[in-house]
Amino acid sequence: MEQVVLLNESGEATGTADKATVHHRETPLHLAFSCYVFDDRGRFLLTQRAHHKLTWPGVWTNTCCGHPAPGEDLPGAITRRLREELGLTASTPAPALPGFRYRAVMGNGVVENEICPVFAAFTEHDAQPNPDEVAETRWVDWAEFSERVLHGGAEISPWCFEQVEQLVKLGPDPTSWPVGAEQDLPAAAR
Incomplete structure (x- = not known):
């Protein structure tokens, strides 16, 4: 069973839970990650979530999302998920928005709280x-x-929308985005 790391409001780990049991109407705060993958032509790899996913099935979103296993560092978790989801190898992921947090509710009441x-x-x-x-x-x-995202012309996941709003403030060229400080990551991810 895949485990997620549960967090308190300060971003400290408080335990673990089976991933299959945490996404519901009262989803506890937990640790996750999002990754945006770019190529040398300035393009971004947009993905559509599988249609059978529990949360936001069939929705277009950033390249890769997921949850680190207990004790797994975020760059390692991202590298693993890029390989598992997309058969993709990439450079070592660098934090762009180390403190990003969101809560979103699907039409059926299922909550993401990460x-x-x-x-x-x-x-x-x-x-x-x-x-899969x-x-x-x-x-x-x-x-x-x-x-398109900023002007409402792209139907994407709620977390991707919020992330893009913040990423564009880092500058127009992803290759020159500043690397976020490790101390700005949640305590459970340091």
Whole structure:
């Protein structure tokens, strides 16, 4: 069973729980991550979540999301999930928004409640999506995509929307985004 790390309001680990049991109407705060993967042409790998996922099935979102296993560091968890979900190798992920946190509610009442540091990584490879995780992928121009998001022209996951709003403040070129400080990560991820 896949485990998630439960957190208190200060971002400190308070225990673990089976991933299959935590996403419901009263989802406890837990540790997650999001990753945005770019290529050398300034494109971003947009993914569509598999249609059978419990949360936000079939929704377009950032390249990869997930939960680190207890004791697993975030860059290692991201590298693992990029490989498992997309058959993708990338540069070592670097934190872009180390303190990102969100809460979102689906139409059926299921809640996401995560401290979810956001990372950026770069690749020279094409994805080979695992259909159990990803329905479809698209390489899109980052500037055009972020502009559409900010003007309401892109239907994406609620966390991706909030993340893009903050990522564009780091600058238009993802290769020059500042690397977030480790001390800004939640305590459970340091």
